[in-house]
Amino acid sequence: MTLTLKEMERRIVRYGELQPCKTAFIDAHTPGSNQKENFTIIGGGVSESPDQHVHIKETPGFNIGAAGQPPRCRNSLHSHRTAEVFFVLKGRWRFFWGRYGTAGEVVLEEGDIFNIPTGIFRGFENIGTDYGMIMAILGGDDAGGGVIWAPQVIEDARDHGLVLGENGKLYDTKKGQTLPVGVRPMPVLNETELKAFPEPTAQDVVPHYVARYWDLMALAQKAPAKVIGSDAILKDKPGFDVELLTRGSIPESAYTTDRHEVLMPVHGHWRLSWDGSTTVLAPGDTCAVPPGLSHSLTPSMTGEASLYRITNTDDPAGATWTARAA
Template identity: 75%
Template structure:
């Protein structure tokens, strides 16, 4: 593989292209400054304006959300896994039918494997622009987002209508639902009653891993964060490892799986038979199966990254609280 071919498989943080109209709450006050990024795969964006950096998926999708302080993402749920780690800032994640069942604060480097079957939202509670990176289960990310009824109702007051084809239409821009397309129905009372309301203890003890703990556990070998026998025991169709400075042998290795490298801190040199490059904080690299490669920090100081690989488990389905 030539350096140019590898570079085409890297999405640089500085090259990320945001979409500010990705979801139904794009005009809702308090949520109208969000930026959505689709890095690998189409994700769950509802807007035709969304730029997709790498279309080929490895069994899951990679995305990101960027938000200024006090900006929030409205309550929604997914049919497949949704995993976030905080790249920049301080974030509050909350859940429940009204967003009041529980909450947790995540700092930079922390990771949250949000279980399926619950409404969730998040907001930047830091003082600067924040960024969270996301892994969504399945090649098609479960077919989209399921919004809490109040989110759809409030959005309609600001001109946005979600069709049952999963596409947004802005009535204030003169857009109408096409023939044969109906407005996305809201969940009824029976469906809402099936939405879980887990406690803070249930969620935080089983689905959150802290950066400082993973740094300590990865002192000599990669820390398995999400997997069958990991810190977060789950089988969502992918596994996640946390790697720090002394976690890896610097020799060449290969994997039969797709390997997505997502740099948290520091600068990492990726070498392979054919070239080398440096990955920086916020960069995402898709290493193809079977490629002999080596990975090591290229500078002194703190260095950490997440490595995501596809598995043979049923794509995207996390365990829940049933």
């Protein structure tokens, strides 16, 4: 396979070119959550807003997105049907989970990665002092068909003018919008349904689902650190594998894979070369390398250099917490 520089650039989403949506989810008007910015980088993600810009529509078996938030801004409690993995690009973040967000929590620093179990309510907030950014990997081409919100989130949103329809679309009553004929409001989960959502503690979750950046850097000095996968540090089959590469663990020569590969630098600038062409990837950039393309990676500057490499697998898009815990 061959690609021109122009064709490759269409497969790269630069950090500085990301287009945010501030009305992506039902809590967009709720105080404490109303300053969020949502980004859909590869695939449509789980946004509930028609205003969401999708940078690359073709999906490789998973979706890539991001959330940007100022200090003390939080993302409300919700659950996913498929895998949701975050790594911190900028800032310091607190992740919490459970019906009311009190079952457990963990704080992540830059480069740390969290493979959040499906089937539990989760939320997160920027607890740093500056605008923060977390990058997300969502399992499946359709990212599981949306999110499931904790009942209090839907009720709070309604008080601030946003109604989520059963069709998964948002309607802003402050703008005079109403549900279309035949579309009912998204039903709130009842107590029986809520009992199906586990309440694992931090001791249940953190050792099996969180990997610390500096531990991964130490492991990746001579070979890529296998972060998420069936034989990785975080053993799981979410529909994709995740590795961390450093200056010492990049392939020594050009390589080709029959899988889709997404490159996401964390630190340093990386030179990507193929077919006699070269481009540079910076932290926050996302590059979708197609199967069959011979390419090579080289850090372009001295100092710390690391990137996450995500490849699609034939596994389903994420196991439930119950299956994982068993």
